[in-house]
Amino acid sequence: MSAFPNSPKLLKAGIVVADVATSTIQRVISLQYNPDTLTRSLAPQALASDEKDRSEALRLKGPAVETIKLEAEIDATDQLADPDNNPDAVQFGIHPQLAALEVLAHPSSTDLLANSALEAQGMLEIIPMESPLLLFVWSRNRITPVRLTDFSITEEAFDPDLNPIRAKISLGLRVLSVDDLGYQHPGGILFMNYLAQKEQLAARSVSAALSVLGLNANPLGGRS
Template identity: 40%
Template sequence: MTTFPGSPQVLKGAIVGIDIFNPVSSVAVFQYNPEQLSRSVTPRYSEAGGGRAEPLRLQGPPTETISATLQMDVIDQLERGETGPLGGGLTGYIAALEMLAYPKTIQVAINQALMLAGTMEVLPPVAPLTLFIYGWKRVVPVKLESLSITETAHDPDLNPIRADVALSMKVLTYNDLSMTHPGYWAFIAHQVIKEVYATAASIDNIANFGAVLGAGPGS
């Protein structure tokens, strides 16, 4: 005899920073998926040439911003005697998100050594390729634009044990990245999936519209 579970298993969203200097320093799997996800999509029309003759010519994919608030806590873990990574409550989980905005210390040390050696031009550190993953249909390269952390509860050692983290991310497209960058192809794959879903939905809408017309006003 089989029983149906009370609730389906829910996939966990994540933000993953892929960095050759420290591959696992910026892996943030959501403890709870955000209840609300806001996306702002702004078309990019070409302002050069066309004029009134070609007012709808696109310059590239739209500019898209994703915003969400993550709720985090370790209250249940504390009741089981667990105190979070290195005993720091949420400190490590929050740090994994913050590291998306920090150059790695090894990069800073290398650049400092190059400057001391008299190198004329030292390139600034490069942020890791960051992927926002919200189900297999939405895996997009992003750039962290803002990160707001509100710690709402602490343990006796002042480690955060409950916090809200507000994120704002800009989606990076093939207009922002070179063809040799893995994020370029991640966005291409994302757009292909979007086109497949849009085509399927359009076919469904056409079929429904035809059925409505076929029914007629007197049906």
């Protein structure tokens, strides 16, 4: 029991794996410890710099390309201290937790074998395999479809059988927008909700007075 029973419950960040066709949840991957930092980059989709039409200078072609970078830790120390209730940690260390993330970077073995069988039958065109839809969840206010772009693991400690028992992971994610998925795709709908929520939060940010910037009047000549 917590020494502070009235303290708020700590939410975990993680990834939800969903089936696109049915929108059913296949797996929820919760990070053991929330990262201390989350790096996000947004690249606006402006028109190409070689465009000569000055009337197009302020136009955007679509949503900004957003990328997310985070580092997290996985540690089996607590589980190994209670071996009777954590037999998997004793037998495998943190292999299962790492594998749950690693399989997100691969097509399934079933899909690979199915494509191999089609090739053996002489199929001239093999449709690329579709991965599940990944949703990155960082609180209720940030739920967005993503693609895993890079993933690295640094294993730092091992048990006597060389099972990893402590590791640092680095995840690179790219937010998938309606440009990638379309407006009717479940992920596209989720992205639009994500964008609308940003706009609602932005509306809560109070606009500063021009005087804060050292200006006494609208620099464009219009109303302040």
